[in-house]
Amino acid sequence: MQGSALSTPATQADPAQLRAWLHGAARRDRLAFRALYEASAPRLYGLALRILGRRELAEEVLQESFVAIWHHAVDYESALSAPMTWMTAIVRNRAFDVLRHRRSTGEDDALDSAALASLADLAATPAERLQTSSEAQALADCMAALEARHREVIGMAFFHDLSYSDVANKLTLPLGTVKTWIRRSLTRLHDCLSARGAA
Amino acid sequence: MNLRGNEALRERLASEYVLGTLRGGARRRFERLMQDDAALRRTTREWSERLGAMAEFAPPVAPDRRVWRAIEARLHWQAAPRWQFWRHGSLALWRTLGLASSALAALLLATVLLDRPDTARMSDIASLLDAQQRPALVVTADRTRGLMTVKVVADVPLTAQQVLQLWAVPRAGKPRSLGVLGAKRELTLPLPANAIGADVAVLAVSLEPKGGSANPDGPSGPILYKGGWVRLM
Numbered sequence: 001m002q003g004s005a006l007s008t009p010a011t012q013a014d015p016a017q018l019r020a021w022l023h024g025a026a027r028r029d030r031l032a033f034r035a036l037y038e039a040s041a042p043r044l045y046g047l048a049l050r051i052l053g054r055r056e057l058a059e060e061v062l063q064e065s066f067v068a069i070w071h072h073a074v075d076y077e078s079a080l081s082a083p084m085t086w087m088t089a090i091v092r093n094r095a096f097d098v099l100r101h102r103r104s105t106g107e108d109d110a111l112d113s114a115a116l117a118s119l120a121d122l123a124a125t126p127a128e129r130l131q132t133s134s135e136a137q138a139l140a141d142c143m144a145a146l147e148a149r150h151r152e153v154i155g156m157a158f159f160h161d162l163s164y165s166d167v168a169n170k171l172t173l174p175l176g177t178v179k180t181w182i183r184r185s186l187t188r189l190h191d192c193l194s195a196r197g198a199a
Numbered sequence: 200m201n202l203r204g205n206e207a208l209r210e211r212l213a214s215e216y217v218l219g220t221l222r223g224g225a226r227r228r229f230e231r232l233m234q235d236d237a238a239l240r241r242t243t244r245e246w247s248e249r250l251g252a253m254a255e256f257a258p259p260v261a262p263d264r265r266v267w268r269a270i271e272a273r274l275h276w277q278a279a280p281r282w283q284f285w286r287h288g289s290l291a292l293w294r295t296l297g298l299a300s301s302a303l304a305a306l307l308l309a310t311v312l313l314d315r316p317d318t319a320r321m322s323d324i325a326s327l328l329d330a331q332q333r334p335a336l337v338v339t340a341d342r343t344r345g346l347m348t349v350k351v352v353a354d355v356p357l358t359a360q361q362v363l364q365l366w367a368v369p370r371a372g373k374p375r376s377l378g379v380l381g382a383k384r385e386l387t388l389p390l391p392a393n394a395i396g397a398d399v400a401v402l403a404v405s406l407e408p409k410g411g412s413a414n415p416d417g418p419s420g421p422i423l424y425k426g427g428w429v430r431l432m
Contacts (some may be wrong), residue, residue: 042259050257062262063269081244085251136255158253163222186214193249
């Protein structure tokens, strides 16, 4: 059994290995699926926890996401996206579903300001950076080049499923300003990441 | 909205779609446009890869073990797969069968003893029966020397690509492979402790491709014979 990823789940799992496990899950290989879970669950749970802020909700989302991953593993096209990107999208979408439902029923607590503050601080320490993929490191570098408030706005939208007007309301900024910030930041990220990719 | 040829707008909408700020009707329209536009799907995927990496900014947290158990429950993995015959019925039934076959085992013992000069050392015997309750295999164990002998006593037609695989099925957990029997009708194998321990509910033989089951969890082919150990001394 490929034990290395099992024993160190916090470190970044090799995409080729994750892909192999995902293909195994598509062939109904339960051991491969279990290995995939062990290697990727801490990251995906960390994401769900960041979005939802509550353990029991994040656990439910993680559970539902892995049931979906098992059922849809056969639809995963390795040529089109990295395994972690594919699984991240599943977890994020489900977490947003829960978030929307809670907002519609008025259960959602106010946005966690501590979480936002930590998002704004993307200058991760070297020890932490070892655990992120090269894509995440590149993104962190490019985001660090943005203005702090623009970075914050991008993080709010990504992790909290907020529309332009939601962000504008939270930060008491004009809607047009928020739109401009986000669009300009996305263009800059594109240029910065493309430049790094080409380098 | 015509997106063709407007590269800046395509990039902008794809990025807003992935970030999540493209909402409501605009989001649904974008999804419809993607259906017929492979290039737009690719642009969106590229944005997924770029911004999806932001998920890693959230520090990893090990989930509680109950999450995995809940996933198994949701996938009905506690229920036995089809080939795990011993988990469908009650184990008591199999133990009864083991005892029922002990009478047969005793009958067979004579046959086995005839061509074994070292019968005095035989400590246990199992008679494995087919679906019609006819004896097909006899397994004898020698606890002192740590050996067991598997003997095919029925006519078992195997192709060159097929083998019989012998399993010890514990009361809990996965079956343990004890050995593989090809063209030879008799085989002596080491007797591991977990082949004959108190937790072994039944022995089973499955039909497998050459080399044995590729499934580390147990048999991959049909179960042909099964039966329980009987302690002789």
